Amino acid sequence: MADLQQSYRGGSVCVNPAGLDCNYFVDKGANGNEVLQFKLAFAEGQPMAYITTDFWANYAQIWLEPMYFLVTAWNDQAPKANRLRDANGNLTGPIFSIGPQSAFYSPFWRVFYVEVPPGTAPTKYTSARQLFDDHLVMHQGPNRFASIGPSDLSLPSAADIVVPTVAPTVGNYLKNGIDDLAAVVASSQSLTGWLDGASVDYVDFGTDNFDVDATGAIEDVPLFLFKQYDADGGLKLAGAPNVGGVAPLFSHLPGRITINPNGQPRPQFGALWRLHIVTLPPAAKEFFDQDEMLVEQNGGDPAVYRAKIKRVALDGGCFTSITATADPCVWLDSQRAIEDNLGEKAIARTDLQPACPFVMWNGLPVPNQ
Amino acid sequence: MMRARGAARYTLALGFGLLLAPFAARAQQPAAADDSGVDADNAGDGYTPAEGSASPPAFQVSGYVDLGFAHAQGDGTSFPAGDTRLPADYGVDTFATAVNSRGDVASTDAGGRFVNGFLPRSVGIGGHASPLVNVVDFDLRYNVPAAPLMFFSRLQLLPRFTGTGDDTRPLLEQAFARWVPFDAQELALSVGKFDSVVGIEYLDNESNIRIGVTPSLLARYTTGQSLGAKAFYRVQIPAAWSAVSLNLAATTSGSFVESLQMPDVSLTGVPVGSGRLGYELNLPRFQLKLGGSGVYGPRNDQQDRQVLQRVLDGDLRIAVAGLYLNAEYVHVDEDEGHTPKFTSLGVYQLVSAFHERGYYAQLAYGLAIDAGALHKITIYGRYERRHAWFQGFTPLLVDRITGGLRVDLWESVIVKGEVLINRELAGSPSVPNNVQTLSVVYSF
Numbered sequence: 001m002a003d004l005q006q007s008y009r010g011g012s013v014c015v016n017p018a019g020l021d022c023n024y025f026v027d028k029g030a031n032g033n034e035v036l037q038f039k040l041a042f043a044e045g046q047p048m049a050y051i052t053t054d055f056w057a058n059y060a061q062i063w064l065e066p067m068y069f070l071v072t073a074w075n076d077q078a079p080k081a082n083r084l085r086d087a088n089g090n091l092t093g094p095i096f097s098i099g100p101q102s103a104f105y106s107p108f109w110r111v112f113y114v115e116v117p118p119g120t121a122p123t124k125y126t127s128a129r130q131l132f133d134d135h136l137v138m139h140q141g142p143n144r145f146a147s148i149g150p151s152d153l154s155l156p157s158a159a160d161i162v163v164p165t166v167a168p169t170v171g172n173y174l175k176n177g178i179d180d181l182a183a184v185v186a187s188s189q190s191l192t193g194w195l196d197g198a199s200v201d202y203v204d205f206g207t208d209n210f211d212v213d214a215t216g217a218i219e220d221v222p223l224f225l226f227k228q229y230d231a232d233g234g235l236k237l238a239g240a241p242n243v244g245g246v247a248p249l250f251s252h253l254p255g256r257i258t259i260n261p262n263g264q265p266r267p268q269f270g271a272l273w274r275l276h277i278v279t280l281p282p283a284a285k286e287f288f289d290q291d292e293m294l295v296e297q298n299g300g301d302p303a304v305y306r307a308k309i310k311r312v313a314l315d316g317g318c319f320t321s322i323t324a325t326a327d328p329c330v331w332l333d334s335q336r337a338i339e340d341n342l343g344e345k346a347i348a349r350t351d352l353q354p355a356c357p358f359v360m361w362n363g364l365p366v367p368n369q
Numbered sequence: 370m371m372r373a374r375g376a377a378r379y380t381l382a383l384g385f386g387l388l389l390a391p392f393a394a395r396a397q398q399p400a401a402a403d404d405s406g407v408d409a410d411n412a413g414d415g416y417t418p419a420e421g422s423a424s425p426p427a428f429q430v431s432g433y434v435d436l437g438f439a440h441a442q443g444d445g446t447s448f449p450a451g452d453t454r455l456p457a458d459y460g461v462d463t464f465a466t467a468v469n470s471r472g473d474v475a476s477t478d479a480g481g482r483f484v485n486g487f488l489p490r491s492v493g494i495g496g497h498a499s500p501l502v503n504v505v506d507f508d509l510r511y512n513v514p515a516a517p518l519m520f521f522s523r524l525q526l527l528p529r530f531t532g533t534g535d536d537t538r539p540l541l542e543q544a545f546a547r548w549v550p551f552d553a554q555e556l557a558l559s560v561g562k563f564d565s566v567v568g569i570e571y572l573d574n575e576s577n578i579r580i581g582v583t584p585s586l587l588a589r590y591t592t593g594q595s596l597g598a599k600a601f602y603r604v605q606i607p608a609a610w611s612a613v614s615l616n617l618a619a620t621t622s623g624s625f626v627e628s629l630q631m632p633d634v635s636l637t638g639v640p641v642g643s644g645r646l647g648y649e650l651n652l653p654r655f656q657l658k659l660g661g662s663g664v665y666g667p668r669n670d671q672q673d674r675q676v677l678q679r680v681l682d683g684d685l686r687i688a689v690a691g692l693y694l695n696a697e698y699v700h701v702d703e704d705e706g707h708t709p710k711f712t713s714l715g716v717y718q719l720v721s722a723f724h725e726r727g728y729y730a731q732l733a734y735g736l737a738i739d740a741g742a743l744h745k746i747t748i749y750g751r752y753e754r755r756h757a758w759f760q761g762f763t764p765l766l767v768d769r770i771t772g773g774l775r776v777d778l779w780e781s782v783i784v785k786g787e788v789l790i791n792r793e794l795a796g797s798p799s800v801p802n803n804v805q806t807l808s809v810v811y812s813f
Contacts (some may be wrong), residue, residue: 097763215482216482
């Protein structure tokens, strides 16, 4: 995260990958603070959103590392039930095994619950080394996404998300309307933990939101970034929201998604993406507000077509033909739609891998768990 | 002076028993160490066979066979069960379970977990006791008639099993030409692939020379061979019973062993400089040798010439009353790189900054015995401690206690038995990784 922040601070000489704007990952928030950016996108034909915390270029693999939560007693049915607390009853922060200064650092962690005696001072264990030195008993837990970052870089608040230039009419994409925005914001949390004896700030996106292979390497899925030739023949960013894939390219496999008891979805993929540049044909066009207004005039359902705003259609000429009963548009809002309609030649794999955990999926907040 | 020493060397080279002479000189007759002639003074060409006399045969073949039997505790590695830190070889000492003089370990099987090239060679026996053919060594030497030139090659056959299949390989460990330009000066210039010039442990690389079986935990940083040129110069100060020597080298890879830095090509195009300044005091009943060494240059496990390795080394040897003490301190710093990592074991993904501080001390006592086949019995012990860390990773502190017995039989057979007690003092869970190893060396 610190690198993304530094790139933003670099202004016009920023080093963002893929030619992305200097404020693509970090920008000023509603309160003037620096904020990680909420990004609206689409996947499986539905709106989704994510926040980019980390970015790798030219790494063959990204690895899972251990993080440690201290517990005063082990309960395999409720591992977090006995988390160590301080004198005020606050939970002690987790201990990270590796920091951002290492090239092997990643925000992808395997949780270990470490047994410490009841009454252990909350600051007794502040480094992974101490845990090993004391040969404490450890129990493996779930995988978790948590990105260590600077204390002066914030997660987006509701006010940051509804800024028109960031995510206009975001309520259009939430199935339960703008009332769900608070839950979207709560999908990620700013917390503190320990690294090598020092307190560190991190942003937490909860458990089971990525896949790992047997060697500990994180499995990425494609994230499609649209480009299009301009009138001068230059290939430029199209500016439309990205489209998230759900499985390896052309695999046609479904994405793994769990639904919690509250009916909230949790994709078990997508926290690590691999950018794929998609070259749009000249006729492809983003669906804008004014196009939606025209559709409404032609009888299109506002609830449906407001949620189509910012999607890309294979041929923008279709917009004028949408009526109450017909939608001739081919919407490029899913991996399958891109694969089937543009084909292999239009999709270029890159060595750029952003970590972008979901905060919204299928128009619903992704719960932090 | 050099020639005089050379004459003694030739005598020693004629029989294997005399290959034991360096050890004998250390343990029994330290004042005569120079006469042993096989680099006990860091003369720079490693343990090459002794030089010729007035009329040596131009071409000589010698060598040795090292048969072993070893057992390591646990699964033969230092990887703790349940430790999920990655890379797996960054959080433990993968070199701890050494079973032979090459430093090969019982196993490097990380259980499928990702590793990043901080690994030794393995004999693939895991936690099972097994006989081994550690090394079959052939030394070929050609002395150019009527010229101060010598060509030397050391070819080794290393039968190995990796756990997934046969991994037997030939190794051209050394191949160099040496020129001694002046009869009256102790100056030798070498080009080719030769031993390190750093510290003193490289002097014990070969199992027919080494007092014990296994190298120290620090040998990985100082005992590798490399390709390039070197110069050795020594000046004797008879009035003070002393000598001062300087050994300088410019090579492809510095002094790391080949499993960490490949010596056979330069990946950066820039040589790695290394050198040792030594002082020796050779009294009749007391011998003291001190040295300071260093390495500076680009890491040869990556391709950026700006990414450096730095090694500092201090060494001490004392021989008195049949006791021989040698000790060494090794300090290593390596920069972080930005290209893939290349070693003799493969290509790995990242070049991490690395730091190490460590030392060892070994004490040996040899008792000469004239009882038929039994020529000598030696007991020895070594303590070593290593503190190392990769950038951003939990520092690892380990130590090792080594004890052993060596028996010299006839003039060509050595039987050595050794126990290694490895301990993880900090930064890693304790694992059962002690080793018992036996080595029978026959020289020809």
